[in-house]
Amino acid sequence: MELKVFCTGGTFDKVYFDALSDYQIGDPQVSWILEQANVSFEYGIESILKKDSLEITDQDRAAIVTKVQQEPCARIVITHGTDTMADTALALQKIPNKTIVLVGAMQPARFRDSDALFNIGFAVAAATLSAPGVYVAMNGKLFAADQVQKNRAAGKFESKE
DSSP states (O other), X not given: OOEEEEEEESGGGEEEETTTTEEEEOSOSHXXXXXXXXXXXXXXXXXXXXXXXXXXXXXXXXXXXXXXXXXXXXXEEEEOOSTTHHHHHHHHTTOOSOEEEEEOOSSOTTSTTOSHHHHHHHHHHHHXXXXXXXXXXXXXXXXXXXXXXXXXXXXXXXXXX
């Protein structure tokens, strides 16, 4: 397998339920995105959480770290909610010899105007081409795990100053 994708929920996988007037975390959306893209590399997808990133605890982060450590594939993409993506990226930094790219979306993947499709393609390219390390791929930029922050007012990620 060339690439492993771990899904943790977040806006990327949110589904709108009209009857509830609410969003809920649904099944991983990356599966149909990669199928639609007709990619020609081997990949595996595994859902390990279905949470909004604001609900991810330190115990959840430790479980993510353990899962990534135990994964034999060296190139990993993690779909994650954007609010605490940088925190999880920092927690993963202790893992050597793997290229780990965290990615999310500002709008659910099922939405027509979502950034999810672009972001997952960018993250896959980054995981395939980058040196071992931990990165965040958002807004068409690749950030080192310890050099990124979310600018909520602007609705995008940027380098720490």
